[in-house]
Amino acid sequence: MGCASVVRPWACTADPLGACLLCPGQSAHTKEAVLAESSISICSLHFCALCNIGGVWQRTDQHTGCGYKGRTMCFSALASFGAGAVLLAIGGASTRRTRRAVELPYALIPLCFGVQQLLEGALWLTLPLQAQCANAWLTQGYSAFSQVIWPIYIPLAVYLLERPGWRRRLIGLIALSGAGVALYLLWCMVKTPVLAQISGSHIAYVFPHFHQPLATVLYLFAACVSPLLSAWPRVRLFGLLASVSLVAAAYFYSQWFISTWCFFAALLSAVVWLQFARGPQAAAAAAAPAH
Numbered sequence: 001m002g003c004a005s006v007v008r009p010w011a012c013t014a015d016p017l018g019a020c021l022l023c024p025g026q027s028a029h030t031k032e033a034v035l036a037e038s039s040i041s042i043c044s045l046h047f048c049a050l051c052n053i054g055g056v057w058q059r060t061d062q063h064t065g066c067g068y069k070g071r072t073m074c075f076s077a078l079a080s081f082g083a084g085a086v087l088l089a090i091g092g093a094s095t096r097r098t099r100r101a102v103e104l105p106y107a108l109i110p111l112c113f114g115v116q117q118l119l120e121g122a123l124w125l126t127l128p129l130q131a132q133c134a135n136a137w138l139t140q141g142y143s144a145f146s147q148v149i150w151p152i153y154i155p156l157a158v159y160l161l162e163r164p165g166w167r168r169r170l171i172g173l174i175a176l177s178g179a180g181v182a183l184y185l186l187w188c189m190v191k192t193p194v195l196a197q198i199s200g201s202h203i204a205y206v207f208p209h210f211h212q213p214l215a216t217v218l219y220l221f222a223a224c225v226s227p228l229l230s231a232w233p234r235v236r237l238f239g240l241l242a243s244v245s246l247v248a249a250a251y252f253y254s255q256w257f258i259s260t261w262c263f264f265a266a267l268l269s270a271v272v273w274l275q276f277a278r279g280p281q282a283a284a285a286a287a288a289p290a291h
Contacts, residue, residue: 075202075256075263080121083266087114090270097276105157106235107276112153113266116145120203120259127198139196140189143205146262147185147194151178151219155226158235171226178222181215202256220246234275241268 091111098107123138155175162168188207195206224246227239245264253260 075259077121077124080117080124080263083263084114084117084121087111087117087266087269090114090273094273094276097273102160103276105153106161106272109154109157109238109272110266110269112145112149113262113269116142116262117266119145120262123196123203124198127196127203135196136193139194139205142196143189143194144186146205146258147189148182151182151185151222154178155222158226158230161235162231165231167229167231171229174221174226174229177218178226181218181222184215185219199256202253203259204256205258232275234271237274238269238271241265241271 087110091108091114094107094110095104098104119138119142123135123142126134126138152175155171155178159168159171159175162171192207197204197206224239224243227235227242230236230239242265245268246261249257249261249264
């Protein structure tokens with residue numbers, strides 16, 4: 001998950017019009033340099049590295065030597081592979097508990113998130129090796145999930161769960177708009193492929209293309225609002241958690257929004273299993289959700 005228009009992941013930590021935001025005494029980039037670099041990659045003129053010193057992360061600028069200390073959450077290949085493995089298991093358990101064919105797409109959401117996390121885990125390993133071909137395929141594969149698959153798949157999976165009524169009709173309209181956004185983002189990806197680069201303890205995905213505000217709104221409706229409109233309480237819980245994780249990722253990890261939101265949403269997709277973790281009596285009661 002993750003819409004690139006919510007944040008510019010290649011944004012530099014320096015103020016393009018003033019001094020370094022982290023170390024005011026140091027010289028800053030020129031506006032022209034920042035604009036030139038930000039269109040293709042994380043600003044190489046002011047790239048910060050993270051090193052773990054006594055449990056406190058110290059961010060040090062490789063070019064000026066300026067730095068600051070703070071605490072951060074560590075993302076790594078191990079975290080992505082671990083999350084992927086757990087989600088594959090949860091997705092498999094969810095699919096085995098389905099009783100109707102229309103439940104299968106929703107049950108597969110954790111499994112799909114698991115595949116996406118495995119792709120990012122492999123990307124963590126190949127990026128330091130500068131394996132250009134592998135990096136390109138893994139980056140586009142990961143971005144296909146976050147930019148193309150999720151705005152179509154999530155509202156469609158929720159739509160199939162719903163019984164006829166106003167909720168189903170509204171979710172169907174959102175699914176159609178999500179499909180339009182996905183096609184637009186796919187066209188953008190084909191025109192200007194996504195780039196990935198390790199930035200500190202995160203992977204930053206660089207989208208050279210510009211995303212329209214309307215596309216952002218429609219994306220968020222597809223990914224977050226469609227589950228909130230469901231008649232199923234546990235589906236609404238998934239939508240609520242996805243929305244909360246979006247706000248948290250945007251606030252705390254704005255530079256790495258796409259990677260962190262997808263990671264959080266992937267972990268929270270484990271609640272999908274709750275929709276199918278029901279005994280015989282609960283299953284009978286769930287056969288006719290209230291509209």
